[in-house]
Amino acid sequence: MAHLNYEEGKKVVFKGFVILGIVTIAEVMVALVGKGYIIDGFHLPRFIMYSLMITMSFYKAFYIVFEFMHMRYEVPGLVRSVLMPTLLLIWAVIAFFSEGNTWYHWRKKVNDRPISQFSRAASSHSENSLYHIMDTKNQAQEKPMHAESEKKDSTLEKTHK
Amino acid sequence: MSDTHTTHVEKDKLIQELGYDDHFHEHHHGDKYQTNFLTTYIFSQDHKMIARQFLITGIFWAVIGASMSIIFRLQLGFPDADLSWLKPLLGQWITINDAGIGRLDPEFYYALVTMHGTIIVFFVLTAGLSGTFSNLLIPLQVGARDMASPFLNMLSYWFFFLSSVVMFYSLFISTGPFAGGWTAYPPLSALPQASSGSGAGMTLWTVSLVLFVVSVLLGGMNYITTVLNLRTKGMSMWRMPLTIWAFLVTAILALLSFPVLASGFFLLLFDRGLGTSFYLSDIFINGQALDRIGGSPILYQHLFWFLGHPEVYIIILPAMGIVSEVLSVHARKPIFGYRAMVYSILAIGFLSFIVWAHHMFMSGVNPFISNFFVVFTLIIAVPSAVKVFNWISTLYGGNIRMNTAMLFCIGFVSMFISGGLTGIFLGNSSIDIQQHDTYFVVAHFHIVMGVAAFFGMFAGVYNWFPKMFGRFMNETLGKIHFWVTMIGAYAVFGPMHYIGMAGVPRRYYRFDNFDAFKDFDDLNKFITVAAIITFFAQILFVVNFFWSMYKGKKMTEQNPYGSNSLEWTTPIETGHGNWPGKIPTVQRWAYDYGKDDKEFIPQHTPLAEGEEHSSH
Amino acid sequence: MAAEHTLHAPEIHEGDSVWSGGKEPFKASYGKLMMWYFLLSDAFTFAGFLISYGTLRFSSPTWPVPDFVFSSLPGGFTHKPLIFVTFMTFVLIVSSVTMVRAVQEGHRYNKKGVVFWMLLTILGGLCFLGCQAWEWTTLMGGEHMTIRRNPFGTHIESGVYLEGDGHDIKAGDTFEKGHTYLIHKHEDVWKPLSYKTETGEIKEQQFGPKAFGALFFFITGFHGFHVLSGVIFLLIIMLNVASGLYSQRKNHYEMVEKIGLYWHFVDLVWVFVFLVFYLL
Numbered sequence A: 001m002a003h004l005n006y007e008e009g010k011k012v013v014f015k016g017f018v019i020l021g022i023v024t025i026a027e028v029m030v031a032l033v034g035k036g037y038i039i040d041g042f043h044l045p046r047f048i049m050y051s052l053m054i055t056m057s058f059y060k061a062f063y064i065v066f067e068f069m070h071m072r073y074e075v076p077g078l079v080r081s082v083l084m085p086t087l088l089l090i091w092a093v094i095a096f097f098s099e100g101n102t103w104y105h106w107r108k109k110v111n112d113r114p115i116s117q118f119s120r121a122a123s124s125h126s127e128n129s130l131y132h133i134m135d136t137k138n139q140a141q142e143k144p145m146h147a148e149s150e151k152k153d154s155t156l157e158k159t160h161k
Numbered sequence B: 001m002s003d004t005h006t007t008h009v010e011k012d013k014l015i016q017e018l019g020y021d022d023h024f025h026e027h028h029h030g031d032k033y034q035t036n037f038l039t040t041y042i043f044s045q046d047h048k049m050i051a052r053q054f055l056i057t058g059i060f061w062a063v064i065g066a067s068m069s070i071i072f073r074l075q076l077g078f079p080d081a082d083l084s085w086l087k088p089l090l091g092q093w094i095t096i097n098d099a100g101i102g103r104l105d106p107e108f109y110y111a112l113v114t115m116h117g118t119i120i121v122f123f124v125l126t127a128g129l130s131g132t133f134s135n136l137l138i139p140l141q142v143g144a145r146d147m148a149s150p151f152l153n154m155l156s157y158w159f160f161f162l163s164s165v166v167m168f169y170s171l172f173i174s175t176g177p178f179a180g181g182w183t184a185y186p187p188l189s190a191l192p193q194a195s196s197g198s199g200a201g202m203t204l205w206t207v208s209l210v211l212f213v214v215s216v217l218l219g220g221m222n223y224i225t226t227v228l229n230l231r232t233k234g235m236s237m238w239r240m241p242l243t244i245w246a247f248l249v250t251a252i253l254a255l256l257s258f259p260v261l262a263s264g265f266f267l268l269l270f271d272r273g274l275g276t277s278f279y280l281s282d283i284f285i286n287g288q289a290l291d292r293i294g295g296s297p298i299l300y301q302h303l304f305w306f307l308g309h310p311e312v313y314i315i316i317l318p319a320m321g322i323v324s325e326v327l328s329v330h331a332r333k334p335i336f337g338y339r340a341m342v343y344s345i346l347a348i349g350f351l352s353f354i355v356w357a358h359h360m361f362m363s364g365v366n367p368f369i370s371n372f373f374v375v376f377t378l379i380i381a382v383p384s385a386v387k388v389f390n391w392i393s394t395l396y397g398g399n400i401r402m403n404t405a406m407l408f409c410i411g412f413v414s415m416f417i418s419g420g421l422t423g424i425f426l427g428n429s430s431i432d433i434q435q436h437d438t439y440f441v442v443a444h445f446h447i448v449m450g451v452a453a454f455f456g457m458f459a460g461v462y463n464w465f466p467k468m469f470g471r472f473m474n475e476t477l478g479k480i481h482f483w484v485t486m487i488g489a490y491a492v493f494g495p496m497h498y499i500g501m502a503g504v505p506r507r508y509y510r511f512d513n514f515d516a517f518k519d520f521d522d523l524n525k526f527i528t529v530a531a532i533i534t535f536f537a538q539i540l541f542v543v544n545f546f547w548s549m550y551k552g553k554k555m556t557e558q559n560p561y562g563s564n565s566l567e568w569t570t571p572i573e574t575g576h577g578n579w580p581g582k583i584p585t586v587q588r589w590a591y592d593y594g595k596d597d598k599e600f601i602p603q604h605t606p607l608a609e610g611e612e613h614s615s616h
Numbered sequence C: 001m002a003a004e005h006t007l008h009a010p011e012i013h014e015g016d017s018v019w020s021g022g023k024e025p026f027k028a029s030y031g032k033l034m035m036w037y038f039l040l041s042d043a044f045t046f047a048g049f050l051i052s053y054g055t056l057r058f059s060s061p062t063w064p065v066p067d068f069v070f071s072s073l074p075g076g077f078t079h080k081p082l083i084f085v086t087f088m089t090f091v092l093i094v095s096s097v098t099m100v101r102a103v104q105e106g107h108r109y110n111k112k113g114v115v116f117w118m119l120l121t122i123l124g125g126l127c128f129l130g131c132q133a134w135e136w137t138t139l140m141g142g143e144h145m146t147i148r149r150n151p152f153g154t155h156i157e158s159g160v161y162l163e164g165d166g167h168d169i170k171a172g173d174t175f176e177k178g179h180t181y182l183i184h185k186h187e188d189v190w191k192p193l194s195y196k197t198e199t200g201e202i203k204e205q206q207f208g209p210k211a212f213g214a215l216f217f218f219i220t221g222f223h224g225f226h227v228l229s230g231v232i233f234l235l236i237i238m239l240n241v242a243s244g245l246y247s248q249r250k251n252h253y254e255m256v257e258k259i260g261l262y263w264h265f266v267d268l269v270w271v272f273v274f275l276v277f278y279l280l
């Protein structure tokens, strides 16, 4: 901390600790309050909750980079050379996530189509029994997968009992 | 203090008078780096030696990679020929039937194609090209004693070496090397039981490439910090030769894209070894579903091509840099549009990160997001075209020396134009529906990347051979090499456009049993013959290379080409630290050719009375 | 300014720009630059992982709710959502703070101070690793979540349980859409509960998306591996400091600064791991 003297430096460190601590607690509080753990029956809309958490996390990241890692005291060129490349990730995030979303919809489409067992299996829907059926270790207790009929989700047979 | 280094006398008066003394030789008396055979030739920390190590390892791999292509080309051109004569080389992979006819195992055909791609893309055109020339030229051309961290630089080579050893080993295991294509898409790469190469072969492949990523990162960090911090006095960014700009941007691309490839590989290793399902879903083997659901093979493709597309520019940018420099030196003209060249390198570097999914139009990418990728992809044509026009304008009206290096530069420009044009076809997703995974794609990337990058590399080797080995390569052999390669490459890849347009798919073992493709038998024979001839021209190059190392014409002048850049101000026998005394101070940009009636003005020459800086 | 703490900045000529050669344009030594660029590339590695996480999560119809999954405390406490991981986060923050202190003492050439604060940092790192080991053990041993299987499912419709699990759930308990449940294992046999949906259908609990468990162990494991290697490097460098090695060097305690950068980076990554796994 070349621009600060030693005592000032120490103070900044303490301040950093307090700030990061408070923000972390705030994040957790948003999670707990938002999901109704603290005040009974009170929920925050997901969108607000998530935006708050993401904003606070980015603030923490910013604080760590700029204070603890000294970025604030480096010359602007260095700051830019390190931070600008990370902007490339914005497009990566958009493209990847939109892809994930597409897979979800396409799988759902396949899954909702009332046909063969193969397209049923082609779903990662958690209501689909594949998740435990194919658990190799416990295969003995599980249902055989091809014997499944269309209505299998609504049958009560429990071969594992 | 300054008279302690009397043993190091600088002959160049300009350096003596204007250079600056960094007291390097006082700290490095007796040259601790090069005290015995081991530290001089093997674990060398000298950038020039490391460059030679990269080059020679690269040549080793190039010969292997090219030989593989000849074998699978034989299979494609002459599917009924008797290949039993290859039995001593390929062993179990040639099956001899009752009639005594030797056949290439189809499984091994795929292994050959895969290994050919991996080896050429990563080991030859990444390590062998940018490894060699970044190491050789960055310190010499920016006026540095060595890389920022010679030690990490050495490690960079040795990680490459380790990676090479692992890959080489995988060629000999009984189940064969990986055979699922150089892009290693799952599920072939994720399920060890998927094919014989997917087992141990794929494990070794992944390990080798992870080591390779480490090597690239160590190298890249070094190149960037050297260019930033170790430029000599007066060497501002806008005075750097274009080679250095290209290497700098290449290193940045590598630093940002290879880690993402590594992430992809780590996830892949988990899928292979620990039974996770990051890339797997709904896999049926013999009608039985695997216990692998919820992942997506397209995720791998995204991660791979997030590296993969920058990677093709990691390959071509160094070649572009070399070509710009060599073209200007031998045309005896300043490079046309220096700043435009720099900006287009930067633009290409940036764009290369946002276009990756153009390799996946046909993989099931959401067509909506594809549209953006189409637009971004087509924009790349703009900076690429800027570069092409600038090269041509540099040649225009030049006092051209038609030596081998220059010929390869011109060949590069020709190849880059031909291949770039087909890229524009492919970049349109609607046209790509027809072209994807056909020989059209094969032709596109071999011309624009394969051949063009090799041409850049050849230009570099012919041009800087004297700097590396103190001797010249044989010009006559070089010219034969050039003409055969130039004509041969077009003969090989030109027809591929045609058969690709007709729909012939890539990565097929043979075509003669498809009615639709029967017509192309003769063309396939022609391609194979052309490939063999071209291959022998490359052998000629290798012979020339090693022969010239020992027997070539000796270099007698320090600056044989009348070149401006700093590497030619070092002594013919360039020792550790590059300059025996002071480091030259740079007074002007690198391209003062034919200025004020002088043929060339080296960078460390001060402005004459009344002379102005060339505007650029 | 900043030039002082790079300790051997080259002489600056007046009038010409920092880019004109012979100088460090970023006023940082090559070693520090290399550390920064290494961290940049490492950030891309983690970005690769976290983006893959997001992609798979988007592609999955359900995802376990973190405050249900991460709600145990040492000593057998359950249903204390996020307390433990908040503690872990604090440990990491504290160790970052002590690291900054070590770097500051380095600037004052106070060898003892550097060693003292580095030692605390190492202890913080070890404490974090210990917590992570406990967390993993609980998830794997107690709740049977592994890299290949995820017993944490989420309801996609509201309904009422037809049987109890012998823990918190009794027959007749109702649940709402979006609630996460844990499928228990008794004597090595999975016991998914059956329930009746609002439309009267009778169904049975299903396993959650495999990717959840796999990504959790993979990414926190990769982060933990960074912590571990950070601890090892810290230890080596601390011993070097104690031996007086760096006080003879031209750049003095720059090595401490560099490992400090790395250590803060580990904390930085945790900010995002914490966000995506425990909060969102």
Ligand code: HEM
Pocket (backbone or CB within 6 Å): B183, B312, B313, B315, B316, B358, B359, B377, B378, B380, B381, B384, B419, B420, B421, B422, B423, B424, B426, B427, B428, B432, B435, B436, B437, B441, B444, B445, B448, B449, B450
């Ligand atoms: C105007 C510029 C370019 C455009 C628009 C372009 C476009 C494309 C497209 C759309 C593909 C995918 C084709 C398919 O698989 O269906 C492709 C493949 C490829 N391109 Fe380009 N490209 C351009 C320049 C380059 C350059 C300069 C290089 C290398 C230096 C290159 C290397 C490759 C490679 C290696 C592949 C194929 C990889 C594989 O599938 O194995 N391209 N190109």
Ligand SMILES: [Cu+2]
Pocket (backbone or CB within 6 Å): B308, B309, B312, B356, B358, B359
């Ligand atoms: Cu591409």
